[in-house]
Amino acid sequence: MAKRGISILKDIEANTVINLLNRAYCDEWLAYYQYFIEAKVIKGLMKDAAISELNLHATDELRHATLISNRIIQLGGTPILHPGDFLKHSNCGYDAPENPDVSSILNQAIKGEQCAISTYSNLLEILRDKDIVTYDIVSQILADEVEHEEDLQSLFDDLKEFMEQFKL
Numbered sequence: 001m002a003k004r005g006i007s008i009l010k011d012i013e014a015n016t017v018i019n020l021l022n023r024a025y026c027d028e029w030l031a032y033y034q035y036f037i038e039a040k041v042i043k044g045l046m047k048d049a050a051i052s053e054l055n056l057h058a059t060d061e062l063r064h065a066t067l068i069s070n071r072i073i074q075l076g077g078t079p080i081l082h083p084g085d086f087l088k089h090s091n092c093g094y095d096a097p098e099n100p101d102v103s104s105i106l107n108q109a110i111k112g113e114q115c116a117i118s119t120y121s122n123l124l125e126i127l128r129d130k131d132i133v134t135y136d137i138v139s140q141i142l143a144d145e146v147e148h149e150e151d152l153q154s155l156f157d158d159l160k161e162f163m164e165q166f167k168l
């Protein structure tokens with residue numbers, strides 16, 4: 001644990017930040033798995049475009065889990081060790097893709113991103129002026145989640161337009 005790096009926190013305990021980051025860490029692993037498995041089971045129109053987007057997002061979520069776990073360790077904490085705890089500590093939970101239709105999967109994924117955007121945006125409110133290093137990391141992650149929502153929404157809109165055009 002590096003002392004000077006932790007000493008720059010203002011009006012917030014390292015443990016408070018660690019706990020908040022651990023919740024986000026659980027979200028990222030669950031989001032990663034959700035995208036991973038959605039890309040496997042998805043069926044229907046425009047599935048190929050959706051699969052490449054879902055796989056890209058899976059890679060991003062895993063990268064977010066890496067960024068968050070590195071920061072937890074910098075702050076002297078331990079990232080959640082048991083995957084069984086992911087659901088218990090997550091903010092956004094997990095939505096199993098039981099309906100493999102492209103539109104259903106895109107809808108689920110959009111909801112997940114909207115939850116991530118709200119969660120990270122709240123986290124930034126807490127961290128502002130208190131922990132600028134974590135603030136910076138979380139801002140970068142939030143920018144990715146905003147991009148994710150937009151990517152999925154535009155795919156969904158294209159799909160709807162296509163279906164209306166051909167009265168499917």
Ligand code: FE
Nearest residue numbers: 028060061064
């Ligand atoms: Fe993420």
Ligand code: FE
Nearest residue numbers: 113144145148
């Ligand atoms: Fe995302």
Ligand code: MG
Nearest residue numbers: 053056148151
């Ligand atoms: Mg994307």
